[in-house]
Amino acid sequence: MILINDIKFSYSKHDVFDNLSLTFNEGTIYGLLGLNGAGKSTLLYLMCGLLFPQKGKVEFNGHDMTKRSPLALADMFLVPEEFELPRITFEKYVRLNAPFYPKFSRETLDKCLSGFNMTADIRLDKLSMGQKKKAFVCFALAANTSLLIMDEPTNGLDIPSKSQFRQVVSSCMDDNRTIIISTHQVRDVENLIDHITIINEKKCVFDRSIAEITDHLTFAATKSESAIYSQDSMGGGVSVSKRLIDDPETPLNIELLFNAVLAQKDAINQVFNK
Amino acid sequence: MNSVFNIKRFWTYLKREIVVNPKRVYIPAGLMTVLFGAFLLVKFAAGDSGDGVVAMNSLKNAAQSLMGFLGFGGAALVLIYTSQISNCFAQKTSCTDFLTVPASMLEKYVSKIVVNFIIPTTLYAAMFGYTMYSWNKPDTLTAWLAITAALVFVSGIFLFWGALFRRVAAMWAISAITALVLLIYHFRFDIDRMNFMFLDPWRVYFNGMSDAGVAGFFNIVAVVFFIISAVIGYFIYRRKQQIVKPFNR
Numbered sequence: 318m319i320l321i322n323d324i325k326f327s328y329s330k331h332d333v334f335d336n337l338s339l340t341f342n343e344g345t346i347y348g349l350l351g352l353n354g355a356g357k358s359t360l361l362y363l364m365c366g367l368l369f370p371q372k373g374k375v376e377f378n379g380h381d382m383t384k385r386s387p388l389a390l391a392d393m394f395l396v397p398e399e400f401e402l403p404r405i406t407f408e409k410y411v412r413l414n415a416p417f418y419p420k421f422s423r424e425t426l427d428k429c430l431s432g433f434n435m436t437a438d439i440r441l442d443k444l445s446m447g448q449k450k451k452a453f454v455c456f457a458l459a460a461n462t463s464l465l466i467m468d469e470p471t472n473g474l475d476i477p478s479k480s481q482f483r484q485v486v487s488s489c490m491d492d493n494r495t496i497i498i499s500t501h502q503v504r505d506v507e508n509l510i511d512h513i514t515i516i517n518e519k520k521c522v523f524d525r526s527i528a529e530i531t532d533h534l535t536f537a538a539t540k541s542e543s544a545i546y547s548q549d550s551m552g553g554g555v556s557v558s559k560r561l562i563d564d565p566e567t568p569l570n571i572e573l574l575f576n577a578v579l580a581q582k583d584a585i586n587q588v589f590n591k
Numbered sequence: 592m593n594s595v596f597n598i599k600r601f602w603t604y605l606k607r608e609i610v611v612n613p614k615r616v617y618i619p620a621g622l623m624t625v626l627f628g629a630f631l632l633v634k635f636a637a638g639d640s641g642d643g644v645v646a647m648n649s650l651k652n653a654a655q656s657l658m659g660f661l662g663f664g665g666a667a668l669v670l671i672y673t674s675q676i677s678n679c680f681a682q683k684t685s686c687t688d689f690l691t692v693p694a695s696m697l698e699k700y701v702s703k704i705v706v707n708f709i710i711p712t713t714l715y716a717a718m719f720g721y722t723m724y725s726w727n728k729p730d731t732l733t734a735w736l737a738i739t740a741a742l743v744f745v746s747g748i749f750l751f752w753g754a755l756f757r758r759v760a761a762m763w764a765i766s767a768i769t770a771l772v773l774l775i776y777h778f779r780f781d782i783d784r785m786n787f788m789f790l791d792p793w794r795v796y797f798n799g800m801s802d803a804g805v806a807g808f809f810n811i812v813a814v815v816f817f818i819i820s821a822v823i824g825y826f827i828y829r830r831k832q833q834i835v836k837p838f839n840r
Contacts, residue, residue, distance in 0.1 A: 367690055
């Protein structure tokens with residue numbers, strides 16, 4: 318479990334977070350959403366101990382992340398948006414890095430690679446950006462760490478790979494694991510995430526599970542006067558409304574929810590508080 | 592498991608560091624092989640005595656010059672590598688990898704010293720020393736001790752310097768020093784004939800090394816100085832890893 322307790326963080330004069338508190342529990346895949354510059358990547362770096370909060374604490378399974386304890390690092394894995402891989406074969410990369418992760422599973426690695434139609438006999442420097450990302454994600458999943466953090470993991474992936482990504486990640490999920498995915502490409506993580514966290518203007522403005530959202534809200538392909546939020550779309554309009562007792566459950570539209578939360582934060586959250 | 596220093600984890604990290612940065616080992620090894628190869632070529636072509644036809648003597652002189660250039664070049668390479676120990680904090684991508692690998696800061700720092708200083712210096716000192724010794728010059732051991740002690744001493748400065756400043760500054764400075772040394776060396780190869788006033792301290796130091804006691808003292812001083820620099824460098828390193836510049840922009 319990762320606990321973010323009342324943190325404040327700023328880049329020189331630009332405040333990013335002020336009194337931000339969040340909890341990420343096991344057995345859940347979190348979708349971390351926010352506008353450009355809202356601080357999604359900053360939050361991920363704070364969780365990994367790459368940045369230190371000016372106030373407050375970030376704890377992962379009881380470890381203060383500012384200490385960067387090897388024991389904590391061995392149980393978490395970060396897939397950053399941009400990364401470097403050495404000029405060696407993937408097999409060699411695995412041999413060199415797997416010993417750092419006590420729960421590393423070769424079986425999981427092979428399963429993930431086959432999920433992406435890849436094999437381990439590849440040279441990392443000969444791969445395209447998308448292929449490198451897939452290989453890195455496979456290693457990250459095979460490390461079997463309790464916490465897996467991915468920053469824009471679908472950037473650079475082609476269309477079939479995005480669907481493979483969802484399948485591969487969901488097949489590696491278990492009750493002891495927390496996966497946090499930060500992304501702009503909300504469609505890429507639809508049907509994968511169990512929980513949505515939206516950050517905006519230095520705070521967390523929305524933090525609900527998918528089950529809670531679909532229990533309390535309905536998403537319609539029409540504009541409605543009684544809706545909490547409506548917007549124009551190619552087909553006419555879309556809207557988010559409070560779900561009434563007799564209303565059927567509707568599929569979640571993450572993009573619409575995101576826009577609704579940014580536009581009508583209080584009205585949306587009020588639905589859940591009642 | 593100890594979270595400050597664990598020998599198994601250190602060894603795992605060191606292996607990774609060597610494989611991920613092969614040039615730290617291959618370039619000094621390659622350079623020293625060329626140096627040694629040049630020496631062998633001349634040794635067999637011209638003979639140990641150096642007597643023989645003019646062509647052979649020319650070859651011997653050319654190889655001797657090459658040896659000198661490679662000797663200074665190898666030393667400069669060691670200094671460049673040593674000053675790069677803190678370079679892992681220069682870029683976001685290398686920094687992310689460096690900071691998220693599950694090893695302690697001390698294990699990572701010691702690994703950097705091994706890969707950036709101990710391996711290149713050992714390769715340099717061993718090959719250059721053996722080449723000079725085999726050249727049958729009477730003062731080779733003196734020269735070897737003088738150069739090795741000076742290299743270790745200056746490496747200590749560069750480790751500290753590299754920890755404080757950005758790599759570009761350190762590399763430019765090293766390049767300038769190297770160019771100066773090569774220039775002097777090119778015009779005045781034979782150290783006994785050097786008459787530059789500002790080289791006198793070096794000549795005094797060099798001549799002093801012919802005394803075994805003085806040589807031993809200088810080598811110990813150099814090693815102690817390097818260790819002190821490494822300890823201070825570690826604290827600067829720890830400070831840098833707390834406020835990692837690429838992430839704080």
